[in-house]
Amino acid sequence: MAFQVNTVKYSGKINVIPVGAQKINLGGQAAFPFYDFEGALPNKPKLALQIWDMDPGESYAAPLAAAYEGVLGDPGTWAKKAVEYGADMVCLTLKSTDPNDKNAGAAEAVAATQKVLDAVDVPVIVFGVDNKDKDVETLSAICEKFAGKNLVIGPITDKNYKQIGAQALAYGHTVIARSPIDVNLAKQLNILLMDLGIKPDKILIDPNTGGLGYGMEYCYSVMERLQAAALLQADDKLQQPIINMLGEEIWKTKEANQKVEDVPTLGDQNSRGVLMEVTEAVSLCAAGTSLLVLSHPESLKIVRYYIDLWADGGEIKGDGYLNVPITPIA
Amino acid sequence: MALTGIQIFKLLPGTNCKKCGSPTCLAFAMNLASGKAELDACPDVSEASREKLSAASAPPIRPVTIGSGATAIKVGGETVQYRHEKTFFNPTGIGGLIEDSKSAADIAATVKRWQALQYLRVGLNLRPELAIVKGGPNLAAAAKAVVDNSDLSVVLYSEDVAALKSAAEALAGKNPLIGPATAANYKEVAEVAKAAKVPVWLKAKDLDEVAVLTKGLKEAGINDIVVDTGARTPKKVFQDSVAMRRAALVGQNRDYGYGTITFPNEITDNLALQVPVAASLIAKYAGIVVLSDLDGAVVFPLLLQRLNIFTDPQRPMTQTEGIYPINDPDENSPVLVTTNFSLTYFIVSGEVEASRVPSWLLIKDSEGLSVLTAWAAGKFSGDDVGQFVLKRSGIVDKIKHKSVIIPGYAAAISGDMEEELPGWKVAIGPREAAHLTKFLKEFSVA
Numbered sequence: 001m002a003f004q005v006n007t008v009k010y011s012g013k014i015n016v017i018p019v020g021a022q023k024i025n026l027g028g029q030a031a032f033p034f035y036d037f038e039g040a041l042p043n044k045p046k047l048a049l050q051i052w053d054m055d056p057g058e059s060y061a062a063p064l065a066a067a068y069e070g071v072l073g074d075p076g077t078w079a080k081k082a083v084e085y086g087a088d089m090v091c092l093t094l095k096s097t098d099p100n101d102k103n104a105g106a107a108e109a110v111a112a113t114q115k116v117l118d119a120v121d122v123p124v125i126v127f128g129v130d131n132k133d134k135d136v137e138t139l140s141a142i143c144e145k146f147a148g149k150n151l152v153i154g155p156i157t158d159k160n161y162k163q164i165g166a167q168a169l170a171y172g173h174t175v176i177a178r179s180p181i182d183v184n185l186a187k188q189l190n191i192l193l194m195d196l197g198i199k200p201d202k203i204l205i206d207p208n209t210g211g212l213g214y215g216m217e218y219c220y221s222v223m224e225r226l227q228a229a230a231l232l233q234a235d236d237k238l239q240q241p242i243i244n245m246l247g248e249e250i251w252k253t254k255e256a257n258q259k260v261e262d263v264p265t266l267g268d269q270n271s272r273g274v275l276m277e278v279t280e281a282v283s284l285c286a287a288g289t290s291l292l293v294l295s296h297p298e299s300l301k302i303v304r305y306y307i308d309l310w311a312d313g314g315e316i317k318g319d320g321y322l323n324v325p326i327t328p329i330a
Numbered sequence: 331m332a333l334t335g336i337q338i339f340k341l342l343p344g345t346n347c348k349k350c351g352s353p354t355c356l357a358f359a360m361n362l363a364s365g366k367a368e369l370d371a372c373p374d375v376s377e378a379s380r381e382k383l384s385a386a387s388a389p390p391i392r393p394v395t396i397g398s399g400a401t402a403i404k405v406g407g408e409t410v411q412y413r414h415e416k417t418f419f420n421p422t423g424i425g426g427l428i429e430d431s432k433s434a435a436d437i438a439a440t441v442k443r444w445q446a447l448q449y450l451r452v453g454l455n456l457r458p459e460l461a462i463v464k465g466g467p468n469l470a471a472a473a474k475a476v477v478d479n480s481d482l483s484v485v486l487y488s489e490d491v492a493a494l495k496s497a498a499e500a501l502a503g504k505n506p507l508i509g510p511a512t513a514a515n516y517k518e519v520a521e522v523a524k525a526a527k528v529p530v531w532l533k534a535k536d537l538d539e540v541a542v543l544t545k546g547l548k549e550a551g552i553n554d555i556v557v558d559t560g561a562r563t564p565k566k567v568f569q570d571s572v573a574m575r576r577a578a579l580v581g582q583n584r585d586y587g588y589g590t591i592t593f594p595n596e597i598t599d600n601l602a603l604q605v606p607v608a609a610s611l612i613a614k615y616a617g618i619v620v621l622s623d624l625d626g627a628v629v630f631p632l633l634l635q636r637l638n639i640f641t642d643p644q645r646p647m648t649q650t651e652g653i654y655p656i657n658d659p660d661e662n663s664p665v666l667v668t669t670n671f672s673l674t675y676f677i678v679s680g681e682v683e684a685s686r687v688p689s690w691l692l693i694k695d696s697e698g699l700s701v702l703t704a705w706a707a708g709k710f711s712g713d714d715v716g717q718f719v720l721k722r723s724g725i726v727d728k729i730k731h732k733s734v735i736i737p738g739y740a741a742a743i744s745g746d747m748e749e750e751l752p753g754w755k756v757a758i759g760p761r762e763a764a765h766l767t768k769f770l771k772e773f774s775v776a
């Protein structure tokens with residue numbers, strides 16, 4: 001008898017979330033990731049590139065600085081560059097508003113967002129600095145100013161969901177609900193947001209992504225459990241697509257910033273960082289992501305190509321992709 | 331596969347003689363089913379029943395040891411589909427391909443380079459373990475060059491059974507995995523493996539043929555088997571991997587109860603593109619992934635992923651308590667103290683290192699909890715941390731100043747600490763490690 005795969009019956013599915021004025025669809029999965037032999041997977045994970053609202057300066061990893069040479073410091077041209085590189089969406093992070101750093105105000109955050117929206121016509125994520133009060137100040141203003149643009153706004157936590165949530169609701173934006181790597185806390189926050197009146201198809205779950213080798217496993221397992229709750233138990237408080245802010249987690253690690261001359265066993269720095277990002281992206285795809293926020297354009301290119309083959313089938317023809325130089329070790 | 335109490339009961343003598351210590355055979359059967367009793371406690375169970383019961387209690391995916399020494403790995407032996415259900419036990423082996431057409435000197439240089447790819451992390455040594463030696467006439471010489479110049483374990487890859495035989499003999503005692511056994515040659519390969527007492531990998535055309543070949547090898551006396559389902563596209567190799575795990579665990583199908591070997595290197599020549607293939611297969615169930623070459627830029631990301639995926643989710647990883655000098659500190663360098671949760675250690679030490687400020691990092695045993703949880707659970711209290719800094723850690727012998735930085739999330743313990751550390755300045759650091767650089771640059775010791 002021919003082999004038959006043991007299949008699972010799913011009773012729920014992930015909500016479809018249209019984002020941006022252009023309505024790119026996120027989510028919609030009715031099976032575990034890439035298990036299309038037992039359920040429909042209408043939308044592949046979407047890929048965003050992260051940009052800053054200021055010149056990152058010294059703290060920015062050298063391979064990223066090289067990839068975005070000439071556009072750092074201007075969010076508009078930077079966003080344009082990201083779209084040229086093939087990003088489905090742009091994630092503007094309001095780094096300049098960090099109270100521990102420049103502490104820029106709401107007006108500056110609004111201006112940076114305006115520049116990005118003027119420059120590109122893909123959906124835009126506007127991400128704060130995960131400071132409960134500062135994010136209320138900046139994101140509330142952005143919600144109001146860009147009414148009806150269906151921006152993706154975050155992070156919203158149980159500490160500031162009321163203020164930012166109310167603004168997002170009033171002005172028609174989609175929210176990113178961030179909870180600390182825990183299924184129950186994710187559910188609680190979703191319930192709080194829905195109680196405010198936010199529709200289930202206006203929420204994304206941010207499980208607080210850890211970096212590869214720096215806690216990715218916690219997020220990975222929480223995502224698998226979220227998927228199980230949403231798809232097998234049909235828990236309608238958890239059927240939101242997942243967003244992972246992984247690029248910045250990768251590029252801030254020590255290993256992504258070490259020079260090959262100093263540590264030859266880590267190999268070429270650019271390739272290493274890109275492949276760390278690719279490896280985490282693929283892991284999170286396997287765990288059920290719907291939206292990956294990446295940093296390096298080469299990572300995006302590889303991940304995009306791979307997701308297409310992984311989902312649709314076909315052979316790798318792989319021309320024009322990263323060529324890893326082999327590092328000799330004395 | 332695990333039998334129910336009732337199924338076990340039917341295999342017992344049914345005399346209720348109580349010799350096993352249970353009041354009835356049924357009670358004993360229930361205890362067996364829940365793992366509370368051993369079959370040997372019943373002296374009267376028949377030989378036939380004993381065989382059935384031990385076959386049923388065999389692991390659903392057979393664990394197979396490959397290689398020897400520091401690089402020996404186990405393939406198979408898994409019991410769940412999702413790591414949070416229990417844990418994944420046997421990390422995917424990572425290997426590079428050696429063609430036997432290469433000169434012995436080339437092979438020596440290559441495997442020496444591969445062997446240098448080792449990374450110490452959370453007390454574990456992360457490294458690729460395998461060289462896959464492929465070819466025909468020169469197989470034995472090439473394999474010998476691998477083991478003479480490195481401690482890598484070997485997978486032999488040749489359709490030429492005579493070559494496999496001489497290579498297996500040349501690696502006596504090294505326990506190589508040999509193959510591929512195919513529909514055409516599996517009986518001969520089985521003979522070689524039996525004589526050399528080594529495990530076999532098979533290469534099937536598809537999942538149907540996997541069962542034909544595992545049955546064939548078993549009949550030929552081979553139990554230690556690793557499976558290549560033959561898939562060579564990203565989608566197929568992933569879905570086959572899932573299908574194998576499901577068949578073994580859900581379908582309880584013994585013919586599929588084996589670990590797998592996969593060949594990202596045969597899916598694409600581009601080394602960078604082999605990484606996403608391998609990453610999808612490390613996430614979902616491959617026993618071995620083979621790459622066309624090994625380099626830090628490629629294996630380091632995969633080793634980190636493997637570490638994450640195969641970490642026991644029930645057990646927090648910890649860093650050993652003690653003093654960690656960062657950036658060559660001296661007697662006037664600042665001292666930071668934090669908990670021994672490995673993630674905390676990694677993030678804090680990474681940030682301190684990035685700040686380029688020479689510093690002493692003290693790691694205090696807090697049972698693997700992060701700062702906030704450790705503080706809340708009383709594992710990072712003022713007296714305790716104060717005592718540790720002053721006495722147990724030994725830092726006072728290394729510094730001339732009297733100041734220590736505690737994590738922002740543990741700010742509440744500073745008062746108690748100052749009582750334990752008379753004359754010291756207890757500074758409250760930032761809550762987030764990301765702000766350490768700025769903090770350290772502005773900090774001066776008292």
Ligand code: SF4
Nearest residue numbers: 346347348350355372
């Ligand atoms: S010793 Fe064996 S036969 Fe006797 S009661 Fe126990 S299980 Fe039954």
